[in-house]
Amino acid sequence: MGDLATEFEAERGHLLAVAYRMLGSRSEAEDAVQETWLRYAGALADPAARAQVQQLRAWLTTTCSRICLDVLRSARVRREAYPGQWLPEPVVRDVQTADGFAPDPAERAVRADQLGTALLVVLERLSPEQRVAFVLHDVFAVPFATVAEVLGTTPAAARQLASRGRRAVAAPDAPRHTADLAEQRRVLDAFAAAVESGELDRLVQVLAPDVMLIGDSGGHFPAGRRPVIGAEIVARFILGIYGQAGRHGGPLRARPVLVDGALGWQLETTYRDGRPLRMVCAYAVHEGRVSGVFHQLNPEKLSHLPEFGPDDVWPPRW
CATH class of the missing domain: 1.10.1740 (Rna Polymerase Sigma Factor; Chain: A)
Structure with missing residues (x-):
């Protein structure tokens, strides 16, 4: 044994x-x-x-x-x-080294394939069979004969399932995440500066025209029941969120983290009714702009977050 x-x-x-x-x-x-x-x-x-x-x-x-x-x-x-929109339970780790790798081999495996929350969100559109076929073949290069064995089908049918999954991932309305860590940092720095300025036009310039915002509160806090889409609408929504935090909540604490292998933020403040509000913000970055914003604030999915330090205040410091 x-x-x-x-x-x-x-x-x-x-x-x-x-x-x-x-x-x-x-x-x-x-x-x-x-x-x-x-x-x-x-x-x-x-x-x-x-x-x-x-x-x-x-x-x-x-x-x-x-x-x-x-x-x-x-x-x-x-x-x-599920009440409202659903986002995956994030894997959150400290930004510990220059290349963004955490020491845990499992986290290295996640980071190595550029997972990102955006891909997990798109995978939710697939049937279980399509998702298994796509992940096994396209992500881990498992032969279709083995994929078929897992699914209890033929290799030809497994190939079709993976193809449908591939088309969903490449669909025009799927948020793109192609930036390396250095570009992600540059874009998120510009994003934070635009939010801090409170200037709508400045924030819109950092967002892709078809940017998508999804928030998952699990019914614990108010959150939209459908994605918010479009640069100006998303910008207004984001400025409203941070404005409310400044007016009604306690001090906003913030720290950069790796979320599913990509750069993001961990935030904490006090909700207007006195409850602590914690949020993990993940981003998709494509061609120098934010193409996806994913706010996870369901406390049931945020039970294992890194601790804040004394210098972790808004705006986040790398």
Whole structure:
């Protein structure tokens, strides 16, 4: 069992990256990986059974993907009853090194493939089967024969499912996120300066014409039930949010963080009724402008955030 555990731990970061892309929830991804371990330990504890598995990563990926597919199918019912808009539970880490990598291998796996909240949001448009096919083939280069085995279909059908997922990701209304960390920082610096100035025209210049804003409060705080789209409308909305925080809330605390591998902010203030309001802001950046704004303020999805330091005040300091 010790050898099995050592082998499994070597693949845990990869499995967590696969499961998180499929599920959009760190807690659900961790549960899926743990279930994968239980099935692995149960099926391959016999040395003879283990010897028959020549490619352990492929076996584990297939098993984990099947577990995720079951979770996705049940999650669709829960998402339909979700109050307001839904955003993924963010993976939030300190900006610790010049290249933006956190030391955790799982976080490196997330960062290495330029995940970003924007992609997770678009993946929500897919059926469970399309999402699994797209993630396995297009993100992790799993052959269609294996994808078909996971989905219980033919390789040709698996190819079609991945193709539909690819078209959804490339759809004209899907927010683009193509910037490296250096460009993200330049754009977010300009964004913060424009918000701080309170000048509508200045903020509009930082936003893409078709920028999309989505807020997820889980029903705990007021939030739009549909995306806000368009540079001027989004700019007015953002200035209103920060203006209200300044007028009605306590001091606004802010710190730069990595959100799903991309630069973003962690904010905290006091809501007008006295409750603490925490928010993780993720951004998509494309061609020098913000193309997507994602506000996660559902406290049920923000239970594991880094602590603020004494110098973490608005505007964020790198």
